[in-house]
Amino acid sequence: MASFQVSELTTESVSFTLAPRLNAAGRLGQAPLAIELMTIEAGERAGMLAEYIDGLNGTRDTLQRSVQLAAQKQIKEQFDAESDAALVLGGVGWHAGVIGVVAGRLAEQYAKPVIILSLDQAGKADAVGSGRVGGTGVNLFEALQECENRLVRFGGHPAAGGLTISESEIEAFRGDFCEAVARQWAEQEIEPTIQIDAEAPLGQLNLHIMKQIETMAPFGAGNPRPILMGRGVELAEPAKKMGKSERHLTVRLKQGDKVIRGVAFGAADWCDPLNDCAGPLEIAYRPVINEFRGYKSVEIHLVDWREQAVAPA
Structure with a gap:
């Protein structure tokens, strides 16, 4: 695509160079452009699409960095990253398209499940959230099931999930979710590990x-x-x-x-x-x-x- 070249197409060049650019279009609400780029004939239109999508990836990176910095600041000022079983963070206007990526980065960094919530700027709509567990072995879907009375809706699988929640329920949900995760830590003796080959x-x-x-x-x-x-x-x-x-x-x-x-x-x-x-x-x-x-x-x-x-x- 526009700003990069690879001499050989490998899993790394696809995963870390090509895929993030295509993924950025979807995260910023313009997935049809990525589909068009992948199906169009080579030519001027393809070049224009590649340039534009490359720019979207830069925007995605800026938004992601902004949310991650704000989330890390919130962790340091409001939570105990060492002893809390999980982290439930949220901010007004945090872009919903990048909160899943940020949750994944923080779950890996802190070795515990992380849920990031994007709160409506007008305070009228429900908050949307995305969660990741990193390499902890915690079953996120089961933890969310234990808190479903606090949620408008939720879905996902053991390693990742999404949810919608009323702002008035966030504090109670945070407590219930941390308790559900703590039970998994205790019952299954889950301990974050790195598998060395x-x-x-x-x-x-x-x-x-x-x-x-x-x-x-x-x-x-x-x-x-x-x-x-x-x-x-x-x-x-x-x-x-x-x-x-x-x-x-x-x-x-x-x-x-x-x-x-x-x-x-x-x-x-x-x-x-x-x-x-x-x-x-x-x-x-x-x-x-x-x-x-x-x-x-x-x-x-x-x-x-x-x-x-x-x-x-």
Whole structure:
């Protein structure tokens, strides 16, 4: 599409470059344009549509960033992100087309279910909401079922859902929903985890190994890209924020003689804690091939990290 080019169509180029642009048209109420672009013959009209939809994606990104910042501010000022079983957040005029994406990002960040509500600016219509559970294992649909007396309507599945609620019921719903989630935590002994596929030293990562990993493609929800882990990793250079809105992170990591670039999308809040970490790290990561101006190199996408525990003497 308009502002990007790919030399090879892969699951990553579709998932992270093409699909978000097409998805943005739907989130901003212009899904027919995305359908037209996918079915039209190549030509001037197709080029105009691609440019316009690319612009919609920029608008979507701005709206999403605005809602996410406001939601994070609300968490810090009004809730206890450590002890609350779940988070139910809401704001007037938060764009309904992006609240699901924000709920997903925050559910991953805080490792607990998150519901984001968009309240009507005039205060006359019911609020609409979207929820995600991240990788917690909580069944969102069952939790919503336990609160259905508070809702106008709801739907979804174990990992995601949508709802409509009267503003007068939000506080009561928040309490009931957190209790329903807390019961699942207790009854099922749910604990957020990252499934590590193998421990792999960074020095083993090269294009040959990556070609072997790529034979397992296509990667997606049913076949995720392998998550590896490394110990004794240090910062070769300080972590930095990147991107137009500085919401992503880039860092050069070192393990032994191997230095490699790592990126973490949507994780700019890791920047200061990483730089303040005095000891070696344990990292969970996905290795990927980065291509820039025809040159291919291996880099890693950080999934999570922690300071490495010191073994007892």
